[in-house]
Amino acid sequence: MGDNQDLCVAYKMNAALDPYRDHLIDIRIDENWEQWHGIGKPGLRCVLCRRVVTPFLSTQRNRFVRHESGEGTSASTSAKRTAHESFLHQRCKYWVADQLREAGAIAEVEQQLGDRRPDVLAIRDGRRFAVEVQWSSLSFAAAQERTADLRRAGADEVM
Numbered sequence: 001m002g003d004n005q006d007l008c009v010a011y012k013m014n015a016a017l018d019p020y021r022d023h024l025i026d027i028r029i030d031e032n033w034e035q036w037h038g039i040g041k042p043g044l045r046c047v048l049c050r051r052v053v054t055p056f057l058s059t060q061r062n063r064f065v066r067h068e069s070g071e072g073t074s075a076s077t078s079a080k081r082t083a084h085e086s087f088l089h090q091r092c093k094y095w096v097a098d099q100l101r102e103a104g105a106i107a108e109v110e111q112q113l114g115d116r117r118p119d120v121l122a123i124r125d126g127r128r129f130a131v132e133v134q135w136s137s138l139s140f141a142a143a144q145e146r147t148a149d150l151r152r153a154g155a156d157e158v159m
């Protein structure tokens with residue numbers, strides 16, 4: 001972690017990845033807070049950089065996770081805004097994967113499929129589902145091209 005290139009600017013994160021299965025843990029949920037806060041249980045990871053994060057309670061009594069000392073940075077406001085948008089995008093991907101798992105699918109975030117890497121790739125009943133969580137603007141033509149690429153790569157359904 002020597003130079004600032006390696007620092008993650010994500011902050012005020014209310015969810016992290018569990019250490020075992022890349023499932024999203026929303027630290028605002030009482031059960032999750034009780035399980036992870038204050039017991040020295042290591043393993044929650046940042047959804048952006050995958051480094052260790054620790055649950056904490058803000059002075060306003062809001063539950064968050066934050067990087068260990070030296071792992072994050074006090075970046076500019078615009079960098080923090082971009083990082084927060086990236087965090088929300090990643091959080092949405094993991095939420096989609098978790099929902100698909102609950103519906104009986106095998107789902108992974110950012111798994112390679114041909115030349116593409118869909119946000120979520122799931123398999124259920126022998127069918128492959130590619131899910132794109134589009135956070136920024138995308139032209140209709142570009143969306144059609146991505147869909148066609150994913151179908152050619154083996155996705156039965158593209159969402």
